[in-house]
Amino acid sequence: MRLAREIAKHDKLYHDRDDPEISDADYDALVAENRALEAAFPHLVRDDSPSRKVGHTPSSPLSKVTHAQAMLSLDNAFSDEEVRDFVGRMRRFLSLGPDEPVVLTAEPKIDGLSCSLRYEDGRLVLAATRGDGSVGEDVTANARTISDVPQVLEDAPPVLEVRGEVYMAKDDFAALNARQEELGGKIFANPRNAAAGSFRQKDASVTAARPLRFFAHGWGEISAEPKPTQEAMVRWLEELGFPVADHFTRCETVEQALGVYETIGRERGALPYDIDGVVYKVDRLDWQHRLGQVARAPRWALAHKFPAEQAETTLEAIDIQVGRTGKLTPVGRLAPVGVGGVIVSNVTLHNRDEIDRLGLRVGDRVRIQRAGDVIPQVVENLTRDEKRAPYIFPDHCPECGSEAVAEESEVDVRCTGGLICPAQRFERLKHFVSRGAMDIDGLGAKSLEEFLALGWVEKPSDIFILRDHRDALLGREGWQEKSVDNLLAAIDARRGFDPGRFLFGLGIRHVGAVTAKDLMKAFTNVATLERVARSDDAIVQLSAVDGVGEVVAQAVVDFFHEEHNREEVARLLERAAPADYVSDVQDTAWSGKTIVFTGKLESVSRDEAKAQAERMGAKAAGSVSKKTDLLVAGPGAGSKLKKAQEMGVRTMTEEEWLAEVAKA
Numbered sequence: 001m002r003l004a005r006e007i008a009k010h011d012k013l014y015h016d017r018d019d020p021e022i023s024d025a026d027y028d029a030l031v032a033e034n035r036a037l038e039a040a041f042p043h044l045v046r047d048d049s050p051s052r053k054v055g056h057t058p059s060s061p062l063s064k065v066t067h068a069q070a071m072l073s074l075d076n077a078f079s080d081e082e083v084r085d086f087v088g089r090m091r092r093f094l095s096l097g098p099d100e101p102v103v104l105t106a107e108p109k110i111d112g113l114s115c116s117l118r119y120e121d122g123r124l125v126l127a128a129t130r131g132d133g134s135v136g137e138d139v140t141a142n143a144r145t146i147s148d149v150p151q152v153l154e155d156a157p158p159v160l161e162v163r164g165e166v167y168m169a170k171d172d173f174a175a176l177n178a179r180q181e182e183l184g185g186k187i188f189a190n191p192r193n194a195a196a197g198s199f200r201q202k203d204a205s206v207t208a209a210r211p212l213r214f215f216a217h218g219w220g221e222i223s224a225e226p227k228p229t230q231e232a233m234v235r236w237l238e239e240l241g242f243p244v245a246d247h248f249t250r251c252e253t254v255e256q257a258l259g260v261y262e263t264i265g266r267e268r269g270a271l272p273y274d275i276d277g278v279v280y281k282v283d284r285l286d287w288q289h290r291l292g293q294v295a296r297a298p299r300w301a302l303a304h305k306f307p308a309e310q311a312e313t314t315l316e317a318i319d320i321q322v323g324r325t326g327k328l329t330p331v332g333r334l335a336p337v338g339v340g341g342v343i344v345s346n347v348t349l350h351n352r353d354e355i356d357r358l359g360l361r362v363g364d365r366v367r368i369q370r371a372g373d374v375i376p377q378v379v380e381n382l383t384r385d386e387k388r389a390p391y392i393f394p395d396h397c398p399e400c401g402s403e404a405v406a407e408e409s410e411v412d413v414r415c416t417g418g419l420i421c422p423a424q425r426f427e428r429l430k431h432f433v434s435r436g437a438m439d440i441d442g443l444g445a446k447s448l449e450e451f452l453a454l455g456w457v458e459k460p461s462d463i464f465i466l467r468d469h470r471d472a473l474l475g476r477e478g479w480q481e482k483s484v485d486n487l488l489a490a491i492d493a494r495r496g497f498d499p500g501r502f503l504f505g506l507g508i509r510h511v512g513a514v515t516a517k518d519l520m521k522a523f524t525n526v527a528t529l530e531r532v533a534r535s536d537d538a539i540v541q542l543s544a545v546d547g548v549g550e551v552v553a554q555a556v557v558d559f560f561h562e563e564h565n566r567e568e569v570a571r572l573l574e575r576a577a578p579a580d581y582v583s584d585v586q587d588t589a590w591s592g593k594t595i596v597f598t599g600k601l602e603s604v605s606r607d608e609a610k611a612q613a614e615r616m617g618a619k620a621a622g623s624v625s626k627k628t629d630l631l632v633a634g635p636g637a638g639s640k641l642k643k644a645q646e647m648g649v650r651t652m653t654e655e656e657w658l659a660e661v662a663k664a
């Protein structure tokens with residue numbers, strides 16, 4: 001089901017990468033759509049349906065822990081009606097008379113990540129994230145760094161799991177991002193992502209340096225519940241030393257609870273942390289136990305979400321920003337307007353299609369939305385005036401003037417300026433000198449940044465005339481004769497270098513290290529490749545190369561179509577003079593033969609053995625078949641060796657194989 005896949009994708013972006021693409025409100029809408037479909041067509045509900053999962057199975061390197069008691073999620077409501085229905089359902093379930101009061105607690109739903117803290121005999125022994133609800137991640141060391149989390153409890157029962165939310169306050173988030181920006185570190189989209197990124201760290205000292213907080217909203221396994229109600233339990237947790245969210249309120253009626261929702265909603269912007277709704281819980285614990293849970297959520301609790309915050313304003317201009325990979329992103333400039341307590345003057349317009357979809361023209365009235373703290377976006381164009389000129393998406397990069405093109409079946413328009421586009425400059429340089437490309441020792445990001453700032457290295461070809469700045473460099477802090485000469489020698493060592501790595505270093509879209517090598521194998525050097533790429537039948541000739549498809553062929557053509565790129569390549573060919581491609585495949589007795597390696601090889605790795613075979617003109621295969629000419633079997637070889645022997649395929653030990661390699 002397409003919807004399920006879509007939800008899974010956003011789950012992964014949100015939970016694993018802490019880097020969501022859509023707002024929480026849009027995500028909720030997807031989940032609601034999925035639920036409606038499933039309600040209409042119950043026979044189509046899949047086992048892996050998002051409705052059967054809580055959160056997301058973790059895929060980070062933290063070790064896993066199984067929760068003693070599952071960590072549940074909450075059902076969402078978006079209207080007062082749904083909240084009244086929730087209470088009605090519970091009444092029916094518990095067979096309560098119409099006059100029997102159903103007392104609820106109401107408290108803010110803090111936008112953080114849930115955490116379970118396990119205390120045994122009053123000592124914190126384990127902290128875990130929710131994960132998929134039954135298996136989470138062990139974050140004990142991380143939790144110990146949070147000052148809101150007590151390490152020891154007085155008068156606690158022998159086993160007590162406190163459940164709550166780890167979060168980052170808005171101020172702390174802003175300060176953290178400012179610091180990250182200075183240090184060139186990751187910028188977080190919102191406090192929730194910052195909290196998650198800071199908390200789920202393998203190295204707890206990173207967590208310790210981040211301003212995380214905790215508030216308690218419930219409990220998991222517990223030796224015995226000391227109090228009879230949710231409210232009394234929460235007050236008890238507070239006495240034990242756990243922070244509890246402001247605005248925690250006991251409500252006699254559902255209408256009173258809805259009033260709390262109103263109040264909290266009004267004060268939302270002024271709260272020191274992000275919240276995305278209000279959580280209601282049945283106060284009586286005996287009722288909570290009777291109500292139990294369905295699939296992923298308790299019957300006795302509900303999250304009443306806030307609508308995404310919206311406002312109307314005028315779109316005053318559309319600017320284009322060029323990202324590090326050359327992507328052109330349209331940004332809407334707005335007449336400043338307040339939305340949920342902040343003034344918004346920019347919105348992301350995502351891409352060309354989004355502008356078309358909304359039919360946006362500069363001067364239009366638009367409705368914008370801020371959901372959580374995701375970058376504000378336009379939800380609706382309120383203008384139907386077609387008289388003004390439509391917005392025309394640029395076909396040239398505003399940074400460097402190169403052509404900007406969208407590949408077929410892609411929505412993103414990209415600058416083809418590659419090597420010369422200032423927006424892409426630094427990333428391109430970094431790629432050019434990187435391990436898999438030119439591998440220039442000692443020319444790391446820091447030095448590149450320094451040389452870029454000095455205007456010495458703006459494009460890859462400048463690297464090969466860095467020597468001109470030798471004296472000036474010697475006068476700079478941190479550079480001694482030895483380090484300068486080592487760097488210059490490392491650069492010199494890359495003159496006459498491998499053409500495949502050189503081509504890969506140019507950073508042509510879709511041309512990875514292997515494709516670059518394939519292209520050089522076919523065309524010997526970059527000058528020839530350029531000639532082919534500029535010929536009339538370029539696509540045909542390029543696509544004829546093994547491993548090169550039409551997308552790659554088109555990308556190569558686009559790259560050489562740009563004069564800037566041709567000029568830079570010419571400078572590079574002159575200054576770095578990469579070698580012609582030489583085949584490293586020898587003509588040996590094994591040329592054309594198929595070889596299988598199995599068992600544990602002792603003096604070479606499996607990969608190296610395969611490379612040896614390929615260099616000797618042979619093909620390395622994974623399984624034994626009629627076509628196999630030789631099986632090299634190390635200790636522990638099993639079924640493959642047996643099969644080869646049965647089929648009469650020649651076999652060898654590793655030692656015998658290495659003797660063959662030496663002979664070749």
Ligand code: IVH
Binds near residue numbers: 072107108110130
């Ligand atoms: S109660 C069994 N109360 O929201 C009930 N959850 O969308 C479990 N959350 O996993 C949760 N504030 O991480 C509860 N005041 C609050 C909350 C809260 C935030 C989170 C919690 C939960 C998620 C469900």
